[in-house]
Amino acid sequence: MSEVTVRVSHVSKRFGDVHAVRDVSFEVSAGECFGLLGPNGAGKSTTLKMLTTLLRSDEGEIEIAGRALAKEPTRIRECIGYVPQMLSVDGNLTGYENLLIFAKLYGLRRREREERIIEILEMTGLEEAADRLVKTYSGGMIRKLEIGQAILHHPKVLFLDEPTVGLDPVARKGVWEHIERLQHEQNMTILLTTHYMEEAESLCTRIAIMSRGQIAALGTAAELREQMGNPDATMDDVFTHYAGKFDNQEGGMKSVFRSRRTAKRLG
Amino acid sequence: MSSGVAEPQNAWAKGRSRVWLYFSHVFTILEMEVWKLRKDPSELIMRGIQPALWLLVFGQAFSRFRVLPSGNVSYKAFLTPGILAQSVTFISIFYGISIIWERDMGLLQKVATTPIRKSALALGKMLSASVRSLGQAIIIILLALILGIHMNFGVGAVAGVLLMVILGGAFFSGLSMVIAAIVRTRERMMGIGQLITMPLFFSSNALYPMSVMPVWLKVIATINPMSYLVDGLRGLLIATPDAHFGLDVLVLVAAGLVVLGLNTVLYPRILSG
Numbered sequence: 059m060s061e062v063t064v065r066v067s068h069v070s071k072r073f074g075d076v077h078a079v080r081d082v083s084f085e086v087s088a089g090e091c092f093g094l095l096g097p098n099g100a101g102k103s104t105t106l107k108m109l110t111t112l113l114r115s116d117e118g119e120i121e122i123a124g125r126a127l128a129k130e131p132t133r134i135r136e137c138i139g140y141v142p143q144m145l146s147v148d149g150n151l152t153g154y155e156n157l158l159i160f161a162k163l164y165g166l167r168r169r170e171r172e173e174r175i176i177e178i179l180e181m182t183g184l185e186e187a188a189d190r191l192v193k194t195y196s197g198g199m200i201r202k203l204e205i206g207q208a209i210l211h212h213p214k215v216l217f218l219d220e221p222t223v224g225l226d227p228v229a230r231k232g233v234w235e236h237i238e239r240l241q242h243e244q245n246m247t248i249l250l251t252t253h254y255m256e257e258a259e260s261l262c263t264r265i266a267i268m269s270r271g272q273i274a275a276l277g278t279a280a281e282l283r284e285q286m287g288n289p290d291a292t293m294d295d296v297f298t299h300y301a302g303k304f305d306n307q308e309g310g311m312k313s314v315f316r317s318r319r320t321a322k323r324l325g
Numbered sequence: 326m327s328s329g330v331a332e333p334q335n336a337w338a339k340g341r342s343r344v345w346l347y348f349s350h351v352f353t354i355l356e357m358e359v360w361k362l363r364k365d366p367s368e369l370i371m372r373g374i375q376p377a378l379w380l381l382v383f384g385q386a387f388s389r390f391r392v393l394p395s396g397n398v399s400y401k402a403f404l405t406p407g408i409l410a411q412s413v414t415f416i417s418i419f420y421g422i423s424i425i426w427e428r429d430m431g432l433l434q435k436v437a438t439t440p441i442r443k444s445a446l447a448l449g450k451m452l453s454a455s456v457r458s459l460g461q462a463i464i465i466i467l468l469a470l471i472l473g474i475h476m477n478f479g480v481g482a483v484a485g486v487l488l489m490v491i492l493g494g495a496f497f498s499g500l501s502m503v504i505a506a507i508v509r510t511r512e513r514m515m516g517i518g519q520l521i522t523m524p525l526f527f528s529s530n531a532l533y534p535m536s537v538m539p540v541w542l543k544v545i546a547t548i549n550p551m552s553y554l555v556d557g558l559r560g561l562l563i564a565t566p567d568a569h570f571g572l573d574v575l576v577l578v579a580a581g582l583v584v585l586g587l588n589t590v591l592y593p594r595i596l597s598g
Contacts, residue, residue, distance in 0.1 A: 110438045112596055132440055140438040144431025150361045162353040163439040165346055191364075207435070 060087040062121075063215055063247045064109065069118030071104055078104040080271045081118070086215070091241050091248040093262030095255070097301050101271040102251035103143060106219050109249070110140040123214040136164075139208030143219040146204050149193030153184050153203050156192060157210065164211035178206040182236065198229030202236055209240070216240070218250040222257060230257075237261055255293035267300040274300040350441045354449025358456055369457065373464035376412040380405065380468060393533055398563045401474045406558035407531030409465045413458040413490055414525060414551055417497035419518045420454040421505025428595055429511075437596055447502065447588035451581070454498030455491040462490040476562040485561040485570070492577040493554040499584030506591035531555050550580050 064086035071079040079101040086092040094102045107113040109120060111131045120127040127134050147156045157178060161171040179185045182202040187195065192203065201221060208216060221237065222230040238261065240246045252258055258265045259279045266276040275282055275296075282296050283289050291299075362369065380401065387393070388400035396403070427433040436446065466483070469476060505514050526532075528542060529551040535543055546552045553573040560568025 107434075112434055112437060114593075132442075135438055135440045138438060140435060142431040142434045144429070144434075146431040146435035148357070148361070148432060150364060151357070155357075155360055159353060159357050160435075160439065162356075163350060163436065163441050165349075165440060204435075 060089065062086070063088045063090075063123055064092075064249060065119075065121040066105075066109070067119050069105070069108060069115045069120060071101075071108060071113065071116050077271050079108070079115075082268075082271070082273055083118075084266055084273065084276060086247060086249055088247050089241070089245045090263045091237070091250070091261055093258040093265045094249070094251040094268055095253065095258045095265050095297065096251075096268035097253055100268040100301070102253075102268055103219055104271075105268070106140075106217055106249070106251055110138060110217050111135055136211070137214040139211070139213035139216045141201075141204045141208050141216075141218045141221060143223060145200070147192050147200060147207065150191060152189050152191055153179070153195070154188040156203060157207055160207040161210050166211060174210055178210060181239070182206045196229065197225050198232045201225065201229070201233050205233075205236065205240075209244075209246070213246075215247045215249060218248065220251055220253070222252070222254065234261060255297045259293050267297065269301050346440075347442060347445050350445040351449040351452065354436075354441075354446060355452050355456065358453035362456065362460070366460075369460040369464075372412070372416055372461060373468075375415075376408045376461065376465050377468055379408045379411070380465075380472065380474075384408075394536065396563075396565065399475065401472070402476050402563050403534075403559070404532065405465065405469050405474055405476060406562050407529075407555050409462060409486075409490070409558055410493065410529070410551055410555040411526055411531050412461045412465065413493045413554065414497050415522055416457055416461060417454045417494045418501050418522055418525075419515075420450075420457075420498035421501035421503075422511055422514050422518075424450065424502055424505050424595060425509070425511050425514060434596060437592075443592045444585060444589040447499070447585055447592065450502060451495040451499045451585065451588075452491070454501075455494035458490050458494030459487060462486060477564055482561045486558055489554060489557045489561070489573070489577070492574065492581060493551075496550060496577055496581040496584060499581060499588055502595075503584055503587045503591060506588065506595040509595065525549060525551050529555055530559075550576065553577055 062085050066085070067083045069079060069082045070077070082101070082105060084092070094105060096102050104113065108115045109122070109127075111127065111134055114128075122134050123137050125133055148159075151159070154175065157175045158171065161175060166174060179188050182199075182205070184199060184203060184206070187199060192200065195203065205216075205218070205221070218237070222233050225233060234257070237248065237250070241248055241261075250261070262279075264276065264278055265282060267274045267282070275285060277285065279293060279296075280289075282300070283291050286296055286299050288295070384401045384404045387404070391400070393400060393403070424433065466478070466486070470478065501514075501518070504517055508514055508517060528545040529549050530538075530546055531551065535546055535552070538546060553576040556565075556568055557570055557573030557577075559565050560570050560573070
């Protein structure tokens, strides 16, 4: 058994009458790429926000790298990287400056900063664009820069919220390859959310399908097919099967608005 | 190439004092604003137009009436510190909009998942607004020099003016961030900003001395922080005999600390859009 990096046990979150996340439990091992899959409004982003200390859970416990999130949020922030669904770089700064700001926020020392920024720029293939304003970047370049910002400090876990939403197929491919490299070459533990089946299948070692705030199924892609009783099912069949489990309604106006706006910004 | 998770000692963990890190975080937030302003100073220059109009048009016309007891200085000299305070207040009171903007984009959430303390983020943002206000101060001082308005432009006085502007800008932008955290949308923030700017301005001593105010207005002017900003600036620039520089600094620092505290508490509210 490899070491558990993220442990979520019986976590719930309510917004007024809406039970956004209910009794969710799962574990992510070191070096694993874990996917939270589900339709809009299933509770994926809310779960991620709780894991990244942005939202406090109402019930349950979260542990990251052996530390209780509720007790030591600042320590947790030192060892996680987070790329929100929305745009998280400043278009009026250059790629280099965007990286430098976060290197400073993560408390890297001057020498480490320089080295690490150069490493990240090489890894993302953004060396030549480093001194250009980010508002001139393409959607794929922006995503890679955002991921680069989040791994400056060698986090124990990287959280990606819908990393390829709104990207064209070529840029999506590029971001996938980048995530795969992080996982295989750097042995990074990654937790990502997505509503693209093929994305979850090609990137993730294990997948949890969420529906109406609950985990409807959890396992490798092959296990999910088996549990469904149809080993030949396409991943889309699997998704539809489990996502409908709790009588899911489409994500509300707000989530549609969010993802379209993100799509527009990145596109 | 270093090896991610396998590396035992992370860079951040090396023993540096927390205080140092706190202020380096504040400075980083501030730096980000300065870099952006340096790339595109057009906004600062545009914002210099309005105070210029006040001095050139309103100031010129009013100084002919000689109805206001501006002491032994010209009305234009009396008005200039008031207009400086006004432009600091107005530029800062809408600062919350840019916080909401960053929240809507996602940048604020990402910053919030780094080890930065909530109060360091709030303080950094407040001082960022002060930097914008400093731009205004420089434009207005240059304008006053060009117009030949007689004021005290000694090194000490100008340094004091810059200090007052930093304090004023930090307080009013902090207040704006508190409002932003409560109302949470840009539209409402615009509305509230519009609603409070004029009452703040007219219920202060920016355009007329407190001595000509009716009692009820005097009471309001006394609790209006803008009056202390005006008083401090006026004391430095035209050496009004009844200025209380120490009290003015104290009031602005205390008010700034109160809004900093409120922002630290209210910060989760602004994150949840």
